[in-house]
Amino acid sequence: MPSNEVEKRREFLIxxxxxxxxxxxxxxxxxxxxxxxxxxxxxxxxxQFGRKLSEEEGSC
Structure with missing residues:
Protein backbone atom coordinates (compact mmCIF):
# COMPACT_ATOMS: atom_id res chain seq x y z
CA MET A 1 0.00 0.00 0.00
CA PRO A 2 1.43 3.43 -0.89
CA SER A 3 2.88 5.15 2.11
CA ASN A 4 2.83 8.74 0.84
CA GLU A 5 1.22 11.03 -1.71
CA VAL A 6 4.01 10.58 -4.29
CA GLU A 7 3.61 6.81 -4.24
CA LYS A 8 -0.17 7.15 -4.47
CA ARG A 9 0.24 9.39 -7.52
CA ARG A 10 2.71 6.99 -9.12
CA GLU A 11 0.31 4.09 -8.59
CA PHE A 12 -2.57 6.10 -10.07
CA LEU A 13 -0.55 7.05 -13.17
CA ILE A 14 0.61 3.48 -13.77
CA GLN A 48 -2.97 9.86 -28.51
CA PHE A 49 -6.09 8.08 -27.28
CA GLY A 50 -8.13 11.27 -27.68
CA ARG A 51 -6.80 11.91 -31.18
CA LYS A 52 -7.62 8.34 -32.23
CA LEU A 53 -11.11 8.62 -30.77
CA SER A 54 -11.63 11.96 -32.51
CA GLU A 55 -10.53 10.51 -35.86
CA GLU A 56 -12.92 7.57 -35.46
CA GLU A 57 -15.85 9.86 -34.69
CA GLY A 58 -15.00 12.09 -37.65
CA SER A 59 -15.17 9.21 -40.08
CA CYS A 60 -18.78 8.33 -39.30
Whole structure:
Protein backbone atom coordinates (compact mmCIF):
# COMPACT_ATOMS: atom_id res chain seq x y z
CA MET A 1 0.00 0.00 0.00
CA PRO A 2 1.43 3.43 -0.89
CA SER A 3 2.88 5.15 2.11
CA ASN A 4 2.83 8.74 0.84
CA GLU A 5 1.22 11.03 -1.71
CA VAL A 6 4.01 10.58 -4.29
CA GLU A 7 3.61 6.81 -4.24
CA LYS A 8 -0.17 7.15 -4.47
CA ARG A 9 0.24 9.39 -7.52
CA ARG A 10 2.71 6.99 -9.12
CA GLU A 11 0.31 4.09 -8.59
CA PHE A 12 -2.57 6.10 -10.07
CA LEU A 13 -0.55 7.05 -13.17
CA ILE A 14 0.61 3.48 -13.77
CA UNK A 15 -2.99 2.28 -13.50
CA UNK A 16 -4.09 4.99 -15.95
CA UNK A 17 -1.45 3.92 -18.46
CA UNK A 18 -2.60 0.32 -18.21
CA UNK A 19 -6.24 1.37 -18.51
CA UNK A 20 -5.52 3.37 -21.68
CA UNK A 21 -3.80 0.36 -23.24
CA UNK A 22 -0.19 1.48 -22.94
CA UNK A 23 1.88 -1.42 -24.31
CA UNK A 24 4.30 -2.59 -21.65
CA UNK A 25 7.30 -4.24 -23.29
CA UNK A 26 9.27 -6.99 -21.61
CA UNK A 27 11.82 -5.56 -19.21
CA UNK A 28 10.19 -2.16 -19.10
CA UNK A 29 9.15 -1.31 -15.58
CA UNK A 30 6.88 1.70 -15.24
CA UNK A 31 7.56 1.65 -11.52
CA UNK A 32 11.21 2.50 -12.24
CA UNK A 33 10.32 5.75 -14.03
CA UNK A 34 10.55 9.04 -12.14
CA UNK A 35 7.22 10.68 -11.32
CA UNK A 36 7.92 13.48 -13.84
CA UNK A 37 8.36 10.94 -16.65
CA UNK A 38 5.22 9.05 -15.61
CA UNK A 39 3.23 12.30 -15.71
CA UNK A 40 4.52 13.14 -19.20
CA UNK A 41 3.97 9.62 -20.51
CA UNK A 42 0.41 9.58 -19.18
CA UNK A 43 -0.33 12.92 -20.89
CA UNK A 44 1.09 11.63 -24.18
CA UNK A 45 -0.88 8.38 -24.04
CA UNK A 46 -4.14 10.16 -23.20
CA UNK A 47 -3.60 12.68 -26.03
CA GLN A 48 -2.97 9.86 -28.51
CA PHE A 49 -6.09 8.08 -27.28
CA GLY A 50 -8.13 11.27 -27.68
CA ARG A 51 -6.80 11.91 -31.18
CA LYS A 52 -7.62 8.34 -32.23
CA LEU A 53 -11.11 8.62 -30.77
CA SER A 54 -11.63 11.96 -32.51
CA GLU A 55 -10.53 10.51 -35.86
CA GLU A 56 -12.92 7.57 -35.46
CA GLU A 57 -15.85 9.86 -34.69
CA GLY A 58 -15.00 12.09 -37.65
CA SER A 59 -15.17 9.21 -40.08
CA CYS A 60 -18.78 8.33 -39.30
Missing amino acids: NELIRYGYPIEKGEALSDLPLFDLENLTIQVKC
